[in-house]
Amino acid sequence: MVTKLPPETIVKQVKLNVQNLEMMTDFYTKMIGLVLLKKEGNTTFLGVQESSEPILILEELVDPVVKNNTTGLYHTAFLLPSRKDLGNSLLWLMQNNVDIGAADHGYSEAIYLTDPEGNGIEIYRDKPKSEWDIRADGQIIGVTEELDGDGVVAEADRQWLGMAPGSRIGHVHLQVADLDETEAFYEQLGFSLKSTFGRRAKFLAAGEYHHHIGTNTWNGEHVPLIGENQLGLVWYTFQLPSREAFELFMKQLAETNLDYVSENEQVTIKDPNGMEIKFGY
Helix, strand or coil: CCCCCCCCCEEEEEEEEECCHHHHHHHHHHCCCCEEEEEECCEEEEECCCCCCCCEEEEECCCCECCCCCCEEEEEEEEECCHHHHHHHHHHHHHCCCCCEEEECCCEEEEEEECCCCCEEEEEEECCHHHCEECCCCCEECCCECCCHHHHHHHCCCCCCCCCCCCEEEEEEEECCCHHHHHHHHHHHCCEEEEEECCCEEEEECCCCCCCEEEECCCCCCCCCCCCCECEEEEEEEECCCHHHHHHHHHHHHCCCCCEEEECCEEEEECCCCCEEEEEC
């Protein structure tokens, strides 16, 4: 019997390989509103206002591999604290003529865009849980409807100073090779399937959240796996709420047939799609 991950589990960090560090850092600070915390050689560490912890790490590669039709990142999703903050971000992006999409997902309201190197980005806010479609079996059903853009903008105070304090990565959405194999992998780690969107996307989470991980095969089924020195996703990190939760996770992991590396109170696992996941506390 697999022990489910604690509901307090969150996505902590995402690391991307990039081709042009200066351009990408400039975009994520000026357009998305992250703060440059430090730069070490060919790597920048970005966080949110009033925090010293990086949530996005960018590393510039020399002679990177450029491949589009592989597994990898679909988007990194930044979760804002309020609808006011989403309104401020929406206005800022519109004022700067950034090409965006938007949707109401029932449990959230979201803006979509891509960075200069083609990595997907979602900026969203969660609606109150009382408005979510939570089923008796634990499923949390989402929809894709038109965003009430006027309503979101009406909440803005037009005081955009960057990504609001308290913002974080809410989920990662991945392009995978096989949906069922990926689902089985995450369930071994203690995540639960929350919903299925058609036959080409599945959403999983720890606890009663709509999703910490999105998976899709919209780019094709059984596509080649992401490789080393390739632009895009390097790894993503989950943070467990306590040392005790981490130790329980490690004990359970040892009982699986999954390969992993444990170092400095952090464990690294490679998923079936060639992407690395890190767990810590």
